[in-house]
Amino acid sequence: MRVAIAGAGAVGRSIAQELLENGHEVLLIDKNPRSIKVEAVAQAEWLLADACEIASLDDAGLERCHVVVAASGDDKVNLVVSLLAKTEYGVPRVVARINHPKNEWLFNESWGVDVAVSTPRLLSALVEEAVSVGDLVRLMTFRQGEANLVELTLPEDAPLAGQLVGSVAWPQDSALVAILREGRVLVPSPDDTLEGGDELMFVANQDVEDELGELLSAR
Numbered sequence: 098m099r100v101a102i103a104g105a106g107a108v109g110r111s112i113a114q115e116l117l118e119n120g121h122e123v124l125l126i127d128k129n130p131r132s133i134k135v136e137a138v139a140q141a142e143w144l145l146a147d148a149c150e151i152a153s154l155d156d157a158g159l160e161r162c163h164v165v166v167a168a169s170g171d172d173k174v175n176l177v178v179s180l181l182a183k184t185e186y187g188v189p190r191v192v193a194r195i196n197h198p199k200n201e202w203l204f205n206e207s208w209g210v211d212v213a214v215s216t217p218r219l220l221s222a223l224v225e226e227a228v229s230v231g232d233l234v235r236l237m238t239f240r241q242g243e244a245n246l247v248e249l250t251l252p253e254d255a256p257l258a259g260q261l262v263g264s265v266a267w268p269q270d271s272a273l274v275a276i277l278r279e280g281r282v283l284v285p286s287p288d289d290t291l292e293g294g295d296e297l298m299f300v301a302n303q304d305v306e307d308e309l310g311e312l313l314s315a316r
Contacts, residue, residue: 098122101162103148103178104169105132108194112166113138126157127169149177151185159186167193167210172200176208183209213238233310244270244300249313253293257313263287268309270302 098121102109105127113123117140127133128147135143146153148169159165165182167175175193182188193204195215204213214237237246251258257265262273262285276283277296283289291297301309 098163099161100124100164100166101126101157101159101182102166102168103127103174104167104194105129105134105143106168106170108170109166109168110134110138112168113141117141124157124162126153128153149174149181151181154181154186159188162186162188164188164190164192167191169194170196172196172203176203176210179204179209181209233306233313235306238303244302245306247299247301247306247309249297249299249310251291251293251295251297251313255293255313257291258293260291261287262289262291265291265312268301268305268312271305271309272300274298274300 100116100121101124102113103126105125109125109127113125116123117138122142123138123140124142124144125138126144126146126148128145130145133143133145144153144157146156148154148157148167159182162182165178165188167178167182169175169178172195175195179191179193182191190211191209192212192214193208193210195201195204195213198215201213201215204210233247233249235245235247238244267273273285275298276285276289276291277298278292278294297313299309
């Protein structure tokens with residue numbers, strides 16, 4: 098898979114390194130010469146250019162990319178890159194970094210964003226996830242379908258503890274995608290038994306989150 102990353106700061110370079118280790122092709126783009134640190138991610142391709150300009154994206158061969166990551170520290174730049182990647186080059190998947198929570202409402206399909214990652218919101222969610230038992234915590238929003246990745250640690254005294262996954266009437270537009278148990282990641286099957294202390298990961302429409310939380314809670 099070929100991935101273009103707009104923004105070669107610490108975040109962009111870290112993403113690039115991870116993708117390279119997973120066997121993908123990576124192109125890093127940045128207009129600031131001080132950000133072009135080829136030795137930091139030597140296996141990547143580098144381009145000194147403004148990712149908000151069509152000519153630069155032509156040079157980058159964006160039409161050949163499967164994914165574009167708008168990872169700069171400027172939300173305006175990330176929005177423009179996302180829009181150009183989707184509308185001008187038809188990139189199948191566009192992931193955008195949100196630096197300021199007040200701008201979250203802009204990062205949607207209208208601007209070409211398939212997945213928006215808000216660093217402040219994600220950190221807040223991880224703090225909640227670490228200390229919350231029995232409360233539904235939203236970890237990530239998938240903007241295009243208005244679905245969320247949510248997590249809940251099942252209380253020991255929850256009514257569902259001891260029940261089979263397949264016997265539970267889960268809300269419509271929700272799916273249990275993983276169970277984290279004693280350091281293991283389990284792909285749930287209908288015959289798996291839910292246990293108190295399980296971390297349950299769901300993809301769910303935001304309209305059913307309250308219903309899902311009530312079903313899983315001990316209250």
